[in-house]
Amino acid sequence: MTTKTHETTPVLPLPEGVARAVALVGGVIAAASAMMSWTWTSDFPGDLTYYGSPAGLQWLALVGGALTALLVLGSYGTPGIRWISPSGGKNGILFAALGTMAVCWYTVAAISIQLGGLANLEPGGWVAAIGSLIAVLGALGLPLDRRLTVKQPTVQWWWYAVAAASVLFWFGLDQGWVLVAIPDGIEDIFTTNTWFFLTLPAAILLFKGWLLLDKALRIGRIERPLPAVRELSSWIEILLIAGIFAVGLAAVTFGVSAEYGELFVGYLLLIGFATAALNSSGLLARIRDLTAKHRAVTTGGAFAAAGAFPFTQSSDTYTLIAVNILIFATVALGLNVVVGLAGLLDLGYVAFLGVGAYAAALVSGSPFSVFRGVHLPFPIAVLIGALAALVFGVVIGAPTLRLRGDYLAIVTLGFGEIFRITMNNMDGNSGPSLTNGPNGIAAIPDVTMFGFDFGKSHNILGIELGKFGNYLLLMLVATAIVVTVFSRVSDSRIGRAWVAIREDETAAEAMGINGFRVKLIAFALGATLAGLAGAVQAHVASAVSPDQYLFAGAVPPNSAFLLAAVILGGMGTISGPLVGAAMLFLIPAKLQFLQSYQLLAFGVALILLMRFRPEGLIASRRQKLEYHEADIPAQASPTDDALSKAGA
Amino acid sequence: MTTDTAPTTTAKPVLQASGVVMRFGGLTAVNNVDLTVGEGEIVGLIGPNGAGKTTFFNCLTGLYVPTEGTVTYKGTVLPPKPHLVTQAGIARTFQNIRLFANMTVLENVLVGRHTRTNEGLFSAILRGPGYKRAEAESREKAMELLEFCGLANKAQHLARNLPYGEQRKLEIARALASEPGVLLLDEPTAGMNPQETRAAEELVFAIRDKGIAILVIEHDMKFIFNLCDRTAVLVQGQKIVEGDKETVQNDERVITAYLGAPLEGAAEGTSTTAGTEDDQ
Numbered sequence: 001m002t003t004k005t006h007e008t009t010p011v012l013p014l015p016e017g018v019a020r021a022v023a024l025v026g027g028v029i030a031a032a033s034a035m036m037s038w039t040w041t042s043d044f045p046g047d048l049t050y051y052g053s054p055a056g057l058q059w060l061a062l063v064g065g066a067l068t069a070l071l072v073l074g075s076y077g078t079p080g081i082r083w084i085s086p087s088g089g090k091n092g093i094l095f096a097a098l099g100t101m102a103v104c105w106y107t108v109a110a111i112s113i114q115l116g117g118l119a120n121l122e123p124g125g126w127v128a129a130i131g132s133l134i135a136v137l138g139a140l141g142l143p144l145d146r147r148l149t150v151k152q153p154t155v156q157w158w159w160y161a162v163a164a165a166s167v168l169f170w171f172g173l174d175q176g177w178v179l180v181a182i183p184d185g186i187e188d189i190f191t192t193n194t195w196f197f198l199t200l201p202a203a204i205l206l207f208k209g210w211l212l213l214d215k216a217l218r219i220g221r222i223e224r225p226l227p228a229v230r231e232l233s234s235w236i237e238i239l240l241i242a243g244i245f246a247v248g249l250a251a252v253t254f255g256v257s258a259e260y261g262e263l264f265v266g267y268l269l270l271i272g273f274a275t276a277a278l279n280s281s282g283l284l285a286r287i288r289d290l291t292a293k294h295r296a297v298t299t300g301g302a303f304a305a306a307g308a309f310p311f312t313q314s315s316d317t318y319t320l321i322a323v324n325i326l327i328f329a330t331v332a333l334g335l336n337v338v339v340g341l342a343g344l345l346d347l348g349y350v351a352f353l354g355v356g357a358y359a360a361a362l363v364s365g366s367p368f369s370v371f372r373g374v375h376l377p378f379p380i381a382v383l384i385g386a387l388a389a390l391v392f393g394v395v396i397g398a399p400t401l402r403l404r405g406d407y408l409a410i411v412t413l414g415f416g417e418i419f420r421i422t423m424n425n426m427d428g429n430s431g432p433s434l435t436n437g438p439n440g441i442a443a444i445p446d447v448t449m450f451g452f453d454f455g456k457s458h459n460i461l462g463i464e465l466g467k468f469g470n471y472l473l474l475m476l477v478a479t480a481i482v483v484t485v486f487s488r489v490s491d492s493r494i495g496r497a498w499v500a501i502r503e504d505e506t507a508a509e510a511m512g513i514n515g516f517r518v519k520l521i522a523f524a525l526g527a528t529l530a531g532l533a534g535a536v537q538a539h540v541a542s543a544v545s546p547d548q549y550l551f552a553g554a555v556p557p558n559s560a561f562l563l564a565a566v567i568l569g570g571m572g573t574i575s576g577p578l579v580g581a582a583m584l585f586l587i588p589a590k591l592q593f594l595q596s597y598q599l600l601a602f603g604v605a606l607i608l609l610m611r612f613r614p615e616g617l618i619a620s621r622r623q624k625l626e627y628h629e630a631d632i633p634a635q636a637s638p639t640d641d642a643l644s645k646a647g648a
Numbered sequence: 649m650t651t652d653t654a655p656t657t658t659a660k661p662v663l664q665a666s667g668v669v670m671r672f673g674g675l676t677a678v679n680n681v682d683l684t685v686g687e688g689e690i691v692g693l694i695g696p697n698g699a700g701k702t703t704f705f706n707c708l709t710g711l712y713v714p715t716e717g718t719v720t721y722k723g724t725v726l727p728p729k730p731h732l733v734t735q736a737g738i739a740r741t742f743q744n745i746r747l748f749a750n751m752t753v754l755e756n757v758l759v760g761r762h763t764r765t766n767e768g769l770f771s772a773i774l775r776g777p778g779y780k781r782a783e784a785e786s787r788e789k790a791m792e793l794l795e796f797c798g799l800a801n802k803a804q805h806l807a808r809n810l811p812y813g814e815q816r817k818l819e820i821a822r823a824l825a826s827e828p829g830v831l832l833l834d835e836p837t838a839g840m841n842p843q844e845t846r847a848a849e850e851l852v853f854a855i856r857d858k859g860i861a862i863l864v865i866e867h868d869m870k871f872i873f874n875l876c877d878r879t880a881v882l883v884q885g886q887k888i889v890e891g892d893k894e895t896v897q898n899d900e901r902v903i904t905a906y907l908g909a910p911l912e913g914a915a916e917g918t919s920t921t922a923g924t925e926d927d928q
């Protein structure tokens with residue numbers, strides 16, 4: 001037997017029945033507060049002044065509070081809603097309550113700060129804050145899964161010294177007396193970034209606070225076997241999957257169409273905590289099992305849900321965002337072939353997107369193209385884009401992939417920059433006339449296929465589908481192609497060879513794999529998929545220009561973000577890069593106030609993720625095995641005595 | 649030092665190394681070694697640590713390009729490219745286990761079948777009936793091999809999570825998947841307890857019974873003399889003697905090499921030293 005590492009005890013010494021009732025009541029109060037007015041003026045974004053009709057952030061409080069209440073009821077076996085908590089663990093309740101509290105308190109704080117004081121709160125705001133706090137206190141009285149010991153880094157004394165010095169420095173900047181010691185030329189750097197000298201100590205104190213909290217709560221995770229599922233007929237299961245996608249579509253739509261930063265922050269908080277809650281209640285595992293059982297239905301459902309998105313929108317604004325997410329995600333999935341499967345670090349992947357986009361743009365009838373008269377049909381233009389990227393992939397890959405080590409990273413990084421600079425210079429002045437230089441190739445005509453003009457609005461089934469709605473459906477086809485290619489290839493002879501090369505190149509070669517050849521195939525396939533996406537992108541944006549294809553920039557897709565989407569989402573998986581790309585696109589687009597510190601925030605997020613979830617948001621099957629091998633039932637084998645048989 | 653003329657084998661030669669020399673700068677790790685493995689034979693290769701045994705294996709399998717000499721498989725000279733050597737019919741295991749740690753046991757064996765299948769990228773994408781048939785056949789053969797090596801019940805486990813002894817078995821199963829004519833085993837029982845060593849012996853015999861010739865490096869003398877039809881002794885890169893159990897055991901140079909020189913003699917029995925830790 002292994003030694004015990006976890007226990008199931010409450011944090012607050014309440015009788016279980018009382019704690020349960022408190023958590024339930026807290027959740028209900030928080031949810032009910034959404035029906036009240038939270039503030040007196042409509043100045044706060046979203047207008048939270050009405051009784052009886054929730055708006056914006058109040059919806060999030062409603063969902064969080066309801067989820068908390070349902071989890072309380074479900075985990076205590078209330079008939080009818082037991083399904084929400086198959087594991088019966090109580091940690092999910094705490095996570096849901098914390099998520100609700102985070103949303104409510106964040107909103108209350110945002111109202112007070114923006115409008116100048118607590119006086120701006122109406123009773124509803126107070127009810128939300130207090131209700132969610134009650135829910136958390138109740139949840140802390142429930143028997144939670146907790147670690148017996150906590151391993152923590154120590155905060156060294158000099159961290160506090162740095163924090164104190166930093167505050168002092170900030171004060172000095174404020175009063176002006178430190179400036180004496182700073183050379184004139186660089187004074188600006190300090191005076192325009194005073195925030196940093198307060199953020200640093202705040203981060204240190206927050207970290208210490210987190211450690212103290214963690215030590216007190218010791219929240220952990222005990223793997224509980226889920227009870228056997230009742231046999232359902234498969235059409236009910238398929239209906240369930242459809243329901244799951246409907247909820248998913250609603251959640252994503254809410255996020256994509258969040259109109260102001262506050263709402264999106266609240267949304268992120270709730271999504272994060274709710275995911276944790278449902279994961280620990282076991283519902284996510286159930287959903288995973290269900291979707292794994294009906295893979296074709298699931299994939300179809302995901303595409304149907306994505307295809308349904310433009311029909312839920314009254315204007316094209318958010319549909320354009322959705323198309324761009326889809327382009328970004330598709331390219332990230334292509335990169336996942338190269339990085340996730342074959343383990344080749346490609347730092348200039350966006351250049352292949354550019355090659356595809358430029359090649360397609362040149363032959364699609366733009367007045368700015370040097371081939372002015374040429375207007376090939378869209379499918380041919382896409383093919384040309386993909387082929388051009390393939391050629392570049394082979395040309396870049398062939399000499400570099402023979403070498404082992406990090407040469408590829410350096411060469412691809414260089415190629416990415418060379419591509420951009422070359423496109424910039426092929427304007428007829430600094431170089432041959434091909435790309436129209438920094439102005440790029442604009443005014444690419446809209447796609448027309450089978451008499452269907454993608455540039456116009458169409459009325460489909462009584463719903464108006466705008467230009468970007470059309471393109472979203474078109475892009476979905478490209479995504480479907482990439483998903484199919486990825487899933488089929490990754491589970492094939494060549495896909496296994498890629499993973500083998502990634503794991504141990506020498507051993508792979510000793511198993512008969514021609515390393516160079518196989519890597520070149522991966523690299524070329526990755527380039528081709530990017531070229532395909534690029535060709536569609538050129539038509540969606542109806543323009544290509546060199547500055548779209550950067551190594552790192554504020555707007556995805558760029559090589560750094562693509563790589564991050566793959567790593568954050570989960571290497572070697574399909575849904576990982578799609579989820580990673582969606583988040584990396586939405587977060588900067590929605591949190592405009594982060595703009596100038598985006599890369600900093602991004603770096604911090606990456607470090608945190610690598611620390612706490614190195615396998616990425618979505619773990620591949622292989623990684624799941626790595627962490628939860630015990631869960632996999634041993635295959636019944638009639639040949640346990642094979643060895644003695646072999647010896648006979 | 650002179651090299652004994654190799655005892656003539658009656659069996660048809662499968663693997664033939666002649667005049668193999670491997671120099672690393674000033675160091676001659678393998679010096680003019682001739683060795684023949686005949687059909688259905690189990691040949692042992694012993695020698696103190698650092699004698700050049702693993703280096704010799706690397707020369708045979710194309711991981712190193714020998715400075716001089718040639719390696720022939722069933723009469724054809726092999727190019728020094730590992731994947732072509734495996735394609736020709738030579739498979740190997742590694743002294744320090746080199747599995748694909750994050751792949752499942754079954755996938756490891758399927759990778760071993762790489763040279764015996766030829767589905768490319770397009771057939772994988774199109775998934776025609778031919779592809780499905782080939783893939784199903786591969787899986788079947790891989791499962792057969794796992795059963796043969798006693799790993800069938802671990803097929804879906806990650807290679808990294810197998811206990812040490814089973815990792816060694818998996819390396820053998822993976823090598824067998826390439827349907828070799830000759831199998832090179834580099835210290836297959838290193839780190840095993842006596843029972844596991846006995847089981848490994850049985851496994852080696854069973855492989856020979858499949859008609860696969862075997863060349864095995866080992867430190868465990870009992871293991872070698874139980875198994876091998878013939879044993880060659882390598883000392884400081886040179887083959888000093890080759891023959892059956894009695895010839896080798898009674899050879900004075902072998903006794904000196906193992907017992908006479910205290911430094912090298914001390915190495916017997918220890919499977920790895922710092923010097924051989926990270927070799928191929």
Ligand SMILES: Nc1ncnc2c1ncn2[C@@H]1O[C@H](COP(=O)(O)OP(=O)(O)O)[C@@H](O)[C@H]1O
Pocket residue numbers: 672675677695696697698699700701702703704923924927
């Ligand atoms: N790649 C290499 N570069 C330089 N020296 C090497 C290399 N590979 C092996 N050697 C040297 O060759 C000698 C023989 O090593 P090895 O073949 O591993 O011995 P054994 O397997 O018999 O214990 C050692 O001295 C080792 O350090």
Ligand SMILES: [Mg+2]
Pocket residue numbers: 701702703743924927
């Ligand atoms: Mg060795």
